[in-house]
Amino acid sequence: MQTNQDTNAVIEIRSSPGKLSFYLLLVALCVGAGLYVIAIALDETAEDRAFGLGLGLLCLGFAGVAAISIARRLIQKDQVLVTLGPDGLHDTRVSERPIPWSGVEATSTWSSRGNAFIIVKVAPEVEASIGLSTISRWTRIPNKVLGADGLCINPLGLDVSFKDFRSLIDAYADAHSHRH
Structure with a gap:
């Protein structure tokens, strides 16, 4: 994209499906890590289980919300996100x-x-x-x-x-x- 644009023009900026797909992959890995931590925690003693479950659920929650947000942006890939004019x-x-x-x-x-x-x-x-x-x-x-x-x-x-x-x-x- 040229940055020596006519600043009287209107520029519309959209999502990049390639970049979003990469970020979705990274977030999916985080979801997997959260599930892995939960699985390990279920095999631990009662004292260690609470910490592992809490950490795994926290990771799963944040990564899950991010995955939903990124997936929604991928589905709406033709939507203009930023307009400069x-x-x-x-x-x-x-x-x-x-x-x-x-x-x-x-x-x-x-x-x-x-x-x-x-x-x-x-x-x-x-x-x-x-x-x-x-x-x-x-x-x-x-x-x-x-x-x-x-x-x-x-x-x-x-x-x-x-x-x-x-x-x-x-x-x-x-x-x-x-x-x-």
Whole structure:
């Protein structure tokens, strides 16, 4: 994808079926690991069984939720997840409505455990007006405590590289946010 785009154009970014299939495989391995830990725990003594069952169920729960989320995105592979245009940035995983460029105060990169995110810092009144998704609302405070103070845009599984995605967001923000 070219990043020297006309910032008056509208760009639609979808899921990458290849990347999502790879992540689904990784999550399936985690589900298998959770089942394996549970199976081992069932053969242990009563004291050790509780810890193993708890750990296995926790792994199974998180990996199961991730598998369902990834599988749903694979089924809806033609759905646009992120739209960039003169009016704003809309990641359907983050909010119901676009983030207007005029409300973007800053963009930055934040990394945690090998995963990089684009952080979009917006004015509080803008954040309140765009209808944050449930996951964005739930993770907003923990992310801030960890150093990601803003809305986390995750390029994982999209059909664009992190570098190109970040460049596109910066180009549109610079062209339309009036924050120069």
